[in-house]
Amino acid sequence: RADTAMYQAKASGRNTFRFFTAQMNADAHERLVMLSHLRQAVQRGELELHYQPQVELATGRVVGAEALLRWQCAELGSVPPARFIPLAEESGLIIPIGEWVLREACRQARAWYDQGLELAVMAVNVSALQFHRGDPVEMVGRILRETGLPAECLELELTESLLVQDGSGTTLNTLRRLKALGLRIAIDDFGTGYSSLAYLRRFPIDKLKIDRAFVRDLASDPEDAAIVNLIVDLGRILKLKTVAEGVEDHGQLAFLCERGCNDGQGYLFARPMPAAAFAAWLGSGPLLPGQPGQDCPPHA
Ligand code: C2E
Ligand code: MG
Ligand code: MG
Ligand code: MG
Numbered sequence: 414r415a416d417t418a419m420y421q422a423k424a425s426g427r428n429t430f431r432f433f434t435a436q437m438n439a440d441a442h443e444r445l446v447m448l449s450h451l452r453q454a455v456q457r458g459e460l461e462l463h464y465q466p467q468v469e470l471a472t473g474r475v476v477g478a479e480a481l482l483r484w485q486c487a488e489l490g491s492v493p494p495a496r497f498i499p500l501a502e503e504s505g506l507i508i509p510i511g512e513w514v515l516r517e518a519c520r521q522a523r524a525w526y527d528q529g530l531e532l533a534v535m536a537v538n539v540s541a542l543q544f545h546r547g548d549p550v551e552m553v554g555r556i557l558r559e560t561g562l563p564a565e566c567l568e569l570e571l572t573e574s575l576l577v578q579d580g581s582g583t584t585l586n587t588l589r590r591l592k593a594l595g596l597r598i599a600i601d602d603f604g605t606g607y608s609s610l611a612y613l614r615r616f617p618i619d620k621l622k623i624d625r626a627f628v629r630d631l632a633s634d635p636e637d638a639a640i641v642n643l644i645v646d647l648g649r650i651l652k653l654k655t656v657a658e659g660v661e662d663h664g665q666l667a668f669l670c671e672r673g674c675n676d677g678q679g680y681l682f683a684r685p686m687p688a689a690a691f692a693a694w695l696g697s698g699p700l701l702p703g704q705p706g707q708d709c710p711p712h713a
Contacts, residue, residue: 573606625659
């Protein structure tokens, strides 16, 4: 991209060239500043996890939570993951950050488990670098042992692009060894990457998370509705659970229920919350605003 910018800048004259260069320097500088703050944040323990419930649509039962990173930086304010995760990936910082996330999420899930809070699964995002560098199987196994979380309570969310970065069959091998620990594998943002039907059959996957982009305009966009239908059907055929991301209103909920999508996650049920708020929310019984169980008969 930098090359293209340069090329365009050169083509349109000297002043533009200077403009583009200055802009690129500013961007690069901003990224450097953010990266140095992020390094400090890791050392000072300024990262935090929030938890967002996943709800079984047919019953309204909370079946899991996704752990989502939050960074409240003293200097930069609150920085969204979409801005700092890519930086962490490029710099390699995602390795220690990702290990911290996994340990913290497992520790928290184990604590809730001990308190008798009903939460079947803790879902944790894993980035490509984490998966392909080092030994993710060793790391996950070690953290499960350290935290005492039963493996069947852990779900790893992997992206499609991560799965297709496979030259040699190592991805398949890693997935099999992860599955052998007893955990579950979900494909995150399904439908936005290099979807390949071949890998869905080949890889030991448990769940498809339908990307928010397809759920958003379900009511108004027949093509989005068709894609969601297709993914739910695909899940049923391949015996994979389906989870819809970004469920925000009752219209989307009704559509997903009717189609037989298994679970949903989104602001309609709850936003991501700090651990204490999540536990209070869970403990306070069925306060799902949608009461999805009522207008959605259990699916066969
Ligand atoms: P994701 O894994 O697809 O996570 C779902 C994102 O959708 C979260 O954004 C969540 O807050 C947001 N969301 C949930 N329900 C709704 C809704 O109803 N409406 C809308 N508009 N958004 C909703 P968030 O927390 O900003 O995270 C963004 C992305 O950053 C995540 O997408 C994931 O790819 C990445 N990320 C977050 N935490 C981690 C982490 O611990 N490790 C790694 N590797 N990536 C992470
Ligand atoms: Mg995710
Ligand atoms: Mg997602
Ligand atoms: Mg997403």
